[in-house]
Amino acid sequence: MLNSLNITDAEINAFLHDHNEGLEEEKRLTFCDERKEFIKGWNDVQACPGSGKTTLIAAKLLILAKKWTSRYQGICVLTHTNVACDEIRTRLESDPSGYKLLSYPHFIGTIQEFVDRFVAIPHIRSIRFPVSRIDDEVCETLSRKFINQGTMNYLERKHASVANLKLNRESGDFIIPGFQNESTSPTYNNLKSALDRRLCNGFFCFSEMYYFACEALKEQPDLSSSMQIRFPCVLIDEMQDTQKFQDELINKLFCCETAQIQRFGDPDQAIYDSMGNEEPNETFNNNPELETLAHSHRFSEDIAQKASKLSLNQIGEIQARGNPDPALDHTVFIYDDNTQQQVLEAFARLVLESDPNNSWKTVKAVGAVGQSENHAAHLQAYWGGYDRKKRAVSPKPEKLIDAVSRNWTDTDKAHSEHQYKLIVQTVLDALRIGNVMDERADPLRYFNQASLKSWLVDNGKKSAFRQLIADWIYSPPETEENWQEQIAKLRTIFNLPNNDEVNAFLAFSDEAPEPAPEANTSSNLFVAENDRSIDVATIHSVKGETHDATLILETKFKTFDIHQMLNHIAGLDTSTITKVTKKKFARQLYVAFSRPRHLLCFAVHGDHIFDEQRVALAALGWSIQVLEGGNNGR
């Protein structure tokens, strides 16, 4: 077995040969010796922005796939986000041997999906609970339905959130928001029974799955041996965002003599670190001996040098591709209270100057904070049109008709199977809103896909339901009359109650459903006077992206981020950053600064920049553009 995990230079060369066949000179792929070593070896890799990490991982997987012979052992690829996972899948899909990796015995998915499927769900099945849905938001909505008004009022008074009504990830104990200790009060009992009912219905929060996974491992020590046999090699991408408890679980599952694990990531870009008060992993992010992949394909020397000032690990200069284009002015926009709203326009003008042929596709303005009510340093303050809600990448239908309307499904996978699933899921939501339960279960349970299917069969309503969905997919309703007819059918099939909530969910709407957002882009599109459009987005949402030009806008979270980091950016301070807030700012800005291929700009309030810093920035090659009241020029 292990034989097929050893990759030779010959195999890498053969892969490159096949890959490059018929490609134009400049599109051909090559690997330097350093990269070949990472493909051959199993050491952890710190990959700087634009270093072609995903290409490297995909190449390694394709080489392994080609020689993979085992029918019952597979390769496990874990990522932190669905975006990263989809990116890897897309690269494999087009290759015949890569395609094999997308199904049994292999696994490619997020850590959460992996833990759910291989460890937690089998355990939940074993303790005879159903698994209907794993989703924090759905859990919260469901919990609300089980909570009475008195309890809601209590939670509000206590500033406690229903979202926290869940199992403790470590102990499995009930967490009852608004209460420090156990209590016999009706409110406490109401919350407790709500949690109980949610679990009995098979609805789980993401974090709860880790509790069940740990239980499974505790009770069944052989499980990790089985896992190591099944997956003799594991590749983990976006390792920097892996939280400590996830890392520990992965180590419990895979750390052994026989399993090969290779982890890829960039601790400098660890911006999910303190999400949900969870600690970041230590084995990777705090490992001083990570081997680095510092050579960037993304940007030229001038940007590399500017971004690496923010590298916490001080991995040294990012090595850049090619020479800088002297025609590009990497600019610092200095604004005041009156000119904050002119920053985007100024940036748009610079973009037009730098790219007169309009060949840049991705131009973005990013900031850490989208909206805030307490101060004026957030994205919306730069552009009133910014709306945080539009940010969602995979929007959830708010009404049944939203799921039915065709545009939703064009987002990623434009086939009807995807739409079918979405509609069924939304019908399940409707049933939950209407409190329609599976009367065959004792105690009564909400439907899940499987029980819905069998219920339809048992009640002879399957073909009616299928017909309805087929109508929706192939000829979406055009008039309200048409829609109400179909809703009447739906109501008869399930005997949905006639109350406000249900009616609202099933209501007709001829508003154009949101335009199909392109995968991974926000729909917050600022169009400047010169017709150049700029995507305005949060830094979190652009992680992993490559832009042509990026403008970083100063925002405030307790303090002003660029202001805090300006001495580092200007090269005036090269000491190691130790303060927690500053570390966080550094990582965020590092992610932002390392996006652009061509043009890098940032904007800072005039009050936050000192003369000394202006001079130092200019010396590093930055252009300074001051935006003054009433004067739109330089």
Next chain:
Amino acid sequence: MYIDKIEIGNFRAFGNLELELNAGLNVIVGENNSGKTALIDAIRLTLDTTSSEWTRISATDFHGDEKHFHIQLKFLNITPEQASVFVEHLTHEDDGEGAKQFALYVNLKADITDIFKRGSQYIRTELRSGAAAEGPIIEREIRDYLSATYLKPLRDAEAELNAGRNSRLSQILSSSKEFKRDGGEFKDLIDKFVEANADILENDGLSNDKAKIDANLKNLIFKQDSFQLAIQMLGSKDFAQMSSSEKERAFQEIIQKLSLVLDETKPLQGLGYNNVLFMATELLLLEQEISEFPLLLIEEPEAHLHPQLQMKFLRFIRNEYSEQEKPKLQTIITTHSPNMASKAPLENIIVMKDARAFPMQKGKTELAPDDYVFLEKFLDVTKSNLFFAKGVLIVEGDAENILLPTIAELIGHPLEDYGISIVNVGNTAFARFAKIFIRKFDKEGSQPENLLNIPVACLRDLDLWPAKADKTHQSGIGWKEKKQPDDNGRGGNLGYWVSRDNFKNRKKNLSELSCQNVLVCISNKWTFEYCLIRSGLDELIWQVVGTGEVLRDNKEERAIQIYKEIETKSGTKTDVAYQLASKLQDRYDPTKKADRDELLGKLPAYIKDAFKHVMGLDALEIDGPQPPEAEQQVMEEAEADAE
């Protein structure tokens, strides 16, 4: 890893079946139409098999008018290696000792729809894991991993072993570990063939013929066409020049040319030996899978095998694969053969009856552990037919064994017509044999549908001596010695003599075994023969054993006189039975109702009770006039004697 439990709902004859299997050998016995094949098919449909037999669900697989069936197999004893293959499908269960163990449930669900496809109703199937079939869908690869080796009954072994496209032999050789595609044997075989092919090309006969064909061809085609004609077995490429798919094609072509013959000097063998040869070949494949999940399903291996070969076959399976402690693989065999059944340990036998299964495992029957040891020894070929019977008569001597079939025939109820076996167990082992048919239940289980519905009658002798048999009795016909106990109340043989207490106790003790479908039928007097004499066959028997002695008028005294001749002359019991059987046949004609009724009237009640029980009849043709031996009367006589 083995199948621990199988649950079937609404599949063919099974309305609802739950069966626990042994980790090693399982021998499924039972009469025809009891569900043996359906059980094997349930497993085959769920797991698929490696053999070329392909299985498909059809509308007739649904029980009655049901629209849905399900089959669940539960696997236990799963190693971490095995678990790794389906780790996402596992269920973690208590192992009964406080720890957790891996369990795998494989659920096949089938629904018959109203949609017609190619003229037959479309059947939707789904294979899922999970104890309640709530797990994910089981991947094709995992199903392959779990697939069983299946040996079907009455195969055409010769055809399977002959050369030919997709011959079974070529399939087996193709997956043999000897021929790893990167190994030396694989290359060597192709090399040799390429070499031989090259030699053939040089054969003058062939090359001359080729030249002639070529000449003809040239005349038939256009000038521009150019072909390289060759007469060959294989392409002319060397191993090194072949692509991997060309190598595979060459290898397949070679092994499809091979046949397996038992003895090359005598290529045509009988069906029997060819069958053995076929099974031996299949086992080659199976043994390669030992580390994965080897399951062997064999249906009626006795087809074409004579009894001794059957027994040898089962011993082979038992010794090679099914060691009780640590079996190498799980085997499930169905059989009709008492020879096979007799060679299987009792606890590995599963009796099928009316589409229900009755495993003979310890704890499932009323048999005690030492009963298993005893029966293992004494459940021989002749007795093993009880597993296939619709009713069983357990008797204690040759006389019953010889006479009961004759009597049954003469009263118009031949035992064969009812599928009844007689088992002659000698004196002591009644309980052990009867308990094979008595199920052990926990508190709730004893509903009638859980009973093994095979009626069993034990014919027992009362074995109490009438007072007049005492040689000191005034009647002067006795020969038995009555011994009084000593002063301490010990010894003596008073317990053997008819008395109210002895009669009651004896009846009570013997009938304790009556339970479920087992009925103990006890003679009201002394022995089987004595009862026949008393109930009216005295003259006929006297014709067999009679001496010059004058018989008394008193019925009892006369009976004792006659019976004395049977009991006191050693070895005569069996002889008498044979002779009496032919006397009966001479005297009674079963085609005549008067004869049947007369004989029936002369039968002791307990024999009629036994017949009715095992034949499942409320009454024999007529119950006949009751002979004067009602229990009350016996008691009165006993009292009179005792005075």
